[in-house]
Structures are given as C-alpha cells and as structure tokens.
Amino acid sequence: MEYTPTTILKTVDEGLKKRKSNVYAGVKRNGQWIETSVDDFMKQVKLLALGLHQLGVKKGDKVSIHAENSTEWLIVDLAVLSLGAALVPIYTTQPGDQIKYILENSEAVVHFVSNDEVFAETKPLIKSIDTVKAVVSILGSKHQKLRTFEDLKQNGATLDQEKPGLYEELKNQVQPDDIATLIYTSGTTGVPKGVVLTHDNIAGNARASFEIFPFKPDEIDDPKILSYLPLAHMFERTASYIYAFGGVPVYYIEDIEQIREDFQTIKPVYFVTVPRLLEKIVTGIKVKGQELSGLKKRLYYWAVNLAENYDPENPPPSLKYKLADKVVYSKIRELFGGRLIGVNVGGAALSPNIARFVNGIGVYCGLGYGLTETSPVLTGPPVGELRIGSSGKALPCVQIKIAEDGEILAKGPNIMKGYYKMPEKTQEVFNEDGWFCTGDIGHLDEDGWLFVTDRKKSLFKLSTGKYVAPQPIENALVNSGFIEQAVVVGSEHKFCGALIVPNWDNMKKRFETSGHEFPTENITENEFVLKRIQKEVDKVNEDRSKWEKIKRFTLLKDQFTIDKGEITPTLKVKRNVINKNYKEIIDSMYADEVT
Structure with missing residues (x-):
C-alpha cells in the first residue's frame, strides 16, 4: 500500500465535508451539556490562532495546556497546530514539580489553564519559568495577570480584519514533518520523557485507525461519541482526530462518577x-x-x-x-x-x-x-x-x-x-x-x-529461576467482583504473593446477604473477608502454572492512587513505587521463607 504523508489540519478539513450533524463537539459543564456548532468551532480555531500569532507564537514554538477535556481543549489544539507550533498537553492530575519540568524542558512560550483551581498547582512556579511569556485562562480568572481565552479571540478578530488572508497563509505553511506535539510520558520509571510526534505521525495513524473503525459514521443516523479518557493521553488525542476525520461529534463528560447518567443522555454509538x-x-x-x-x-x-x-x-x-x-x-x-x-x-x-x-x-x-x-x-x-x-x-x-x-x-x-x-x-x-x-x-x-x-520490565524472576508475567494474573484477580486492585509481587522469592485491595462496596453487600455485620475496625484482618478473597484467589490459581500461583496475599484498606504516585494517569501500576511504599508489608509475606 502506497503511503502519502499528510497533516492533522488536512485530516480535520476532510472530515468537515463528511459531517451530517451541525454539532462539532459537546462538553458537560456544571451539570449542563453545551454544544458547539461546526461553523462556530472552526471560527474560534481561526480567531484563537490569530490571537496567539499576535502574542508572538510562531512556527516551531511550543504551547502547553493544563486543562480538563472540553471543546475548548480541541480549539486550542487546532489553533496551535494551525500556526505550525506544537501542543504540550499536561494531565490535570500531574504534580507541580512535574509541570515545572515539562514547561522548562519543552520551552513552552504560552501556557493554557482551564481555570484558577487548575492554575493553583502552577501559580507558585510560573514566575521561575523564563520561557513562558503568557498564561491564558480558558474559563476566565480572578488573576489580573492572566490573559483570557476571549481576549485572545477578540485580538484575533481584529487581526483578521486587518489581514484577511493571514490565517490561511499560516495554515498552508504547515508540513507533514512539522512537530505537532510533545507528549510527556507519565513514566512508570524515571523522569517524564517528551515524545516528539509530527503531523504525519499522528494524522496517518488516525486515518489508518479509521479504516478498522467498527462502524461507518455515514451509515448511522445521528452518531455520537462519548469521551472520558484524558486528551493529554495519546490514545484519546488520536481518537479525537479519528472522530474529526469521520465527521462524528464527540461529547466530553464532566465527572467519571456520572458516566452512567451521561450514557443515558448522549446515547453514544x-x-x-x-x-x-x-x-x-x-x-x-x-x-x-x-x-x-x-x-x-x-x-x-x-x-x-x-x-x-x-x-x-x-x-x-x-x-x-x-x-x-x-x-x-x-x-x-x-x-x-x-x-x-x-x-x-x-x-x-x-x-x-x-x-x-x-x-x-x-x-x-x-x-x-x-x-x-x-x-x-x-x-x-x-x-x-x-x-x-x-x-x-x-x-x-x-x-x-x-x-x-x-x-x-x-x-x-x-x-x-x-x-x-x-x-x-x-x-x-x-x-x-x-x-x-x-x-x-x-x-x-x-x-x-x-x-x-x-x-518487559514487569517480568520478574523467582529465586527458583522461573519468570513471572504479573499483569495477566492481576487482570484475572480484578475480574472478581470482590477485588478492586491487585499487584503481584515475588521477585527473587520462592513464590508469588499479592497486594490486594478488596471492592469494599461489594464486600459489604455480601456481608448483608450472608447475615453478617460488616466490621468497622480491622476489616483487612476480618476472617469472613479473608476467606472470601481466598476463594477468589483460588479460582485464579486454578488456571496458573505452579510457579504463577498466589501462595500468600495481604489485604489493603485503601486503593493505590495517582496522588501517591502508585499508578499513572492511565491507571498503569508503577511497580517500583509500590514496592517501595509497601516494602515492609511485602517483606512480611516472606518473613518465614527459607532461603
């Protein structure tokens, strides 16, 4: 198959011709769904791009964004790309020291934040970052030094009247091999690394992925897509271009806890x-x-x-x-x-x-x-x-x-x-x-x-010489309704152990249906809880090789979290952090092991 290099901008423009819906995207904000029409969306992209150009953003520059998923996130993305600049997304869950590192390493010249709550993480650090010339609040700010989304668009509108062809001129200069983004890996080990991806890297991938899409948008009446994964992650980011290329509107949820309600409202395909x-x-x-x-x-x-x-x-x-x-x-x-x-x-x-x-x-x-x-x-x-x-x-x-x-x-x-x-x-x-x-x-x-x-780095060797791949065992464990999270351990020991966080809600229901009173203290040592989890572990062990079986486990009351650095924003386990944070507990599982 012959491959033709392309850009994200051309990919989005082609998708505009396929749209049957007048809606480009929707976002839920303060419990209300807000839809943006295709014409309004593209107009905002143009005006914001010109506003950024007037601010001094030029081809090859880096612009960062620290914000929740929204229609405005997409507008910022395409506005930045239209100038030949590169977008640097930052997870809303990212700690301040990592944000500082990303802004300094990428040499971002403009930094977008969604609101003052998100900006609070960066505010104490921003003065020390020399490259950032302006901070822009998408939804407005009480801080007078912050520029606003609306101000930039108004400046863009003025520039558009003065130079009507400028936007298209800038946009036409963008080439397939131009850098489109720096994505800083959340990193299960070490400092974040900025992955350099070009327009062609991403646009070509979006087009190829569309070919294996499980449905054809033009064959469905009013297709809508629901989105909850962070746009800062490349999976959802490329998906946004797939939807744009397919001409399908995407709707961004506000709170993962309300996703069942959102399914009923949006009725996604x-x-x-x-x-x-x-x-x-x-x-x-x-x-x-x-x-x-x-x-x-x-x-x-x-x-x-x-x-x-x-x-x-x-x-x-x-x-x-x-x-x-x-x-x-x-x-x-x-x-x-x-x-x-x-x-x-x-x-x-x-x-x-x-x-x-x-x-x-x-x-x-x-x-x-x-x-x-x-x-x-x-x-x-x-x-x-x-x-x-x-x-x-x-x-x-x-x-x-x-x-x-x-x-x-x-x-x-x-x-x-x-x-x-x-x-x-x-x-x-x-x-x-x-x-x-x-x-x-x-x-x-x-x-x-x-x-x-x-x-490859997750594989560990038992002291017996056998290698263990922990992820399939962990996936089998969390498939149980009574296990919320599980991490398999055992490197350089004779057998596999596991740290297990029970699903306490389901455990409580089982207590009620069994006529037992749910304990308020020492729940991780409760005999009924331990027996229930042992039963689930035994089921998983049935399909495992002798050296892969979980011989011992320890229950944890609280979940592994992003805040404690134990999982990444995409919920991958940071094994080195967990091994460090729970060293004493892990060691106790092997305390009587004869070496």
Whole structure:
C-alpha cells in the first residue's frame, strides 16, 4: 500500500465535508451539556490562532495546556497546530514539580489553564519559568495577570480584519514533518520523557485507525461519541482526530462518577476506554443479579455465563442467544444508552473474560495495541474479525516482528522522531536495524494476530529461576467482583504473593446477604473477608502454572492512587513505587521463607 504523508489540519478539513450533524463537539459543564456548532468551532480555531500569532507564537514554538477535556481543549489544539507550533498537553492530575519540568524542558512560550483551581498547582512556579511569556485562562480568572481565552479571540478578530488572508497563509505553511506535539510520558520509571510526534505521525495513524473503525459514521443516523479518557493521553488525542476525520461529534463528560447518567443522555454509538472501566461495569452487572431471585435470577446468570463463554469465531446457537438477548442483554445495553455499537480498548491488557462478555452481550469490543511513541496505534482487529486475547493485526504501513527475546518490535510512519533533548534515550529504544523496541513481550500467531503478554520490565524472576508475567494474573484477580486492585509481587522469592485491595462496596453487600455485620475496625484482618478473597484467589490459581500461583496475599484498606504516585494517569501500576511504599508489608509475606 502506497503511503502519502499528510497533516492533522488536512485530516480535520476532510472530515468537515463528511459531517451530517451541525454539532462539532459537546462538553458537560456544571451539570449542563453545551454544544458547539461546526461553523462556530472552526471560527474560534481561526480567531484563537490569530490571537496567539499576535502574542508572538510562531512556527516551531511550543504551547502547553493544563486543562480538563472540553471543546475548548480541541480549539486550542487546532489553533496551535494551525500556526505550525506544537501542543504540550499536561494531565490535570500531574504534580507541580512535574509541570515545572515539562514547561522548562519543552520551552513552552504560552501556557493554557482551564481555570484558577487548575492554575493553583502552577501559580507558585510560573514566575521561575523564563520561557513562558503568557498564561491564558480558558474559563476566565480572578488573576489580573492572566490573559483570557476571549481576549485572545477578540485580538484575533481584529487581526483578521486587518489581514484577511493571514490565517490561511499560516495554515498552508504547515508540513507533514512539522512537530505537532510533545507528549510527556507519565513514566512508570524515571523522569517524564517528551515524545516528539509530527503531523504525519499522528494524522496517518488516525486515518489508518479509521479504516478498522467498527462502524461507518455515514451509515448511522445521528452518531455520537462519548469521551472520558484524558486528551493529554495519546490514545484519546488520536481518537479525537479519528472522530474529526469521520465527521462524528464527540461529547466530553464532566465527572467519571456520572458516566452512567451521561450514557443515558448522549446515547453514544462508540467510545474508547482503558480496561478498568469495563471491568467495573461488568462487575456491577454481575453483582446486579444478586438482587433477583428464583427463575429470574437463574435466567440472568445463565445469560451471563453464556456471554462469559462467548467466542466470536464460534458463536452460540442463534435461538439460545436470541433468548438471552431478549431477556438480559438488551436490558444491559440500555445501561449504555441503548445505541452503543462498539468500544475499543487500549492502554493496558484486557482480560479475555471481559472481552468475551462485552462482545457476548452484543457490543463490539476490540483490543488494540500501541504506545505514545507510536502515535499510538500499532495493531487492531480488522473490521468484522476478532480473536479473544489478541490485540489484532498491524495497521496498514505498520510492520510488527518479534525479537529473539520475545520483545515486540515495530516500524512505520507513525513511529516517533525521538525523545525531546534526549538523544541517548532515543538511541536506546531503536535497534541497529531501525526497529522501535516497544518494551513489551508478545507473539504473533500464524495469521499475524498479535498477543501481548506483559511489559518487559514487569517480568520478574523467582529465586527458583522461573519468570513471572504479573499483569495477566492481576487482570484475572480484578475480574472478581470482590477485588478492586491487585499487584503481584515475588521477585527473587520462592513464590508469588499479592497486594490486594478488596471492592469494599461489594464486600459489604455480601456481608448483608450472608447475615453478617460488616466490621468497622480491622476489616483487612476480618476472617469472613479473608476467606472470601481466598476463594477468589483460588479460582485464579486454578488456571496458573505452579510457579504463577498466589501462595500468600495481604489485604489493603485503601486503593493505590495517582496522588501517591502508585499508578499513572492511565491507571498503569508503577511497580517500583509500590514496592517501595509497601516494602515492609511485602517483606512480611516472606518473613518465614527459607532461603
């Protein structure tokens, strides 16, 4: 297949011709949904770009944004790209010292913040960052020194009257090889690295990903997409360009705790997600059956069991499936608004049981694979095909191969240019033949379907010499309705152990249905709780090799959090931090181990 380099701007412009809806995007703010029309959206992009130009932003400059997902986030993005400048997104959960590092390392000249609450994290540091010439508040500010979103657009409007063709002139100078963004990896180890991605890296990846989209927008009446993953992450960012190219409006939620309500309001046909949301939803669906009794309960769990064993290559008999769909699955789909066609999962491994279940209830659930450094998609399931447990096949123009040690290697137009100002780090991730080394372990089957095992750095060796991939074991554990989080440990020990955070809400319900009183103290040492978790661990151990079985576990009352640095903003486990934070607890699990 011949590949033609392109830009994000051309990709968005092509998508404008496909739009049937007058809405470009929507955002929920203070409980109300606010829609922005296509014309208004593109006008705001133009005026903001000219306002930034008047502020001195030029081609090659870096502009940072520290804000929640919103229509304005998209406007800032396209305005910055229209000038040939690069956007530097920052997670709203990022601590002040990391924000300072990112602003200094990227040499950002303008810094956007959503509001004063978000700005509070940066305010004490901003004076010491020499490159930042202006801070712009998207939603307004009480700080007089901050510029406002509206002021910049008004300045842009004045400049547009003075020089009517300037915007198009600046926009036409943007080339495929120009840097579009620096994405600072949240980093499970070490300091954040700025991943340098060009227009062509991202635009080409968005177009190729659209080819394996599970539906065609022009074949659906009023398609809408719901978004909850941070736009600061490359998965959701590239997805925003896929939606733009497909001409589909996207709606940004306000609070993940209200997502069920948002499903009912927006009635989306599609969304992208990390596995944890689906795990929680499926767990909730299973627990819901406990409220039923008699025949209804038996029928419910018969249908749930049928979905959990669903095989897309060998689907169940149609009569059996039609009955399950009528009495159970159709009602489950209503929880998503009733119009959901598909979801795509990335960011981490998806439990095969979850994949079977979601596909089994009649919602397409495909698993893709990629990294920030690959813009991000490398593989995904071709349209109409699925293999449970696989991350699909390589996208057009992407090459995948497996190194001798099992590491997944990649080549393609979507591979980053390198890490910003880090030539040595860049050199480390490319081999002598120019293949990008992903740091993940996996294998390809005879038909070219990729199966990802774990992060190379996550693998650990027991003192017996056996290697353990912790992620599949952890995924199996959190598939239980009684386990919220789990981290497998055991490096240089004789057996595997686990730190487990129970799902206390579901545990409390089990106490109530069993006639026990839920304890208010020492709940992690309660005999009933320990026995319940042991039962779940035993289920997982059944399918594990002898050396992969969890021999001991310790329960934790509180969850691992982003604030404590134990998980990344995309919910990946930072094993080095957890090993450090819980060293005494981990050591106690092996206290009587004979070396």
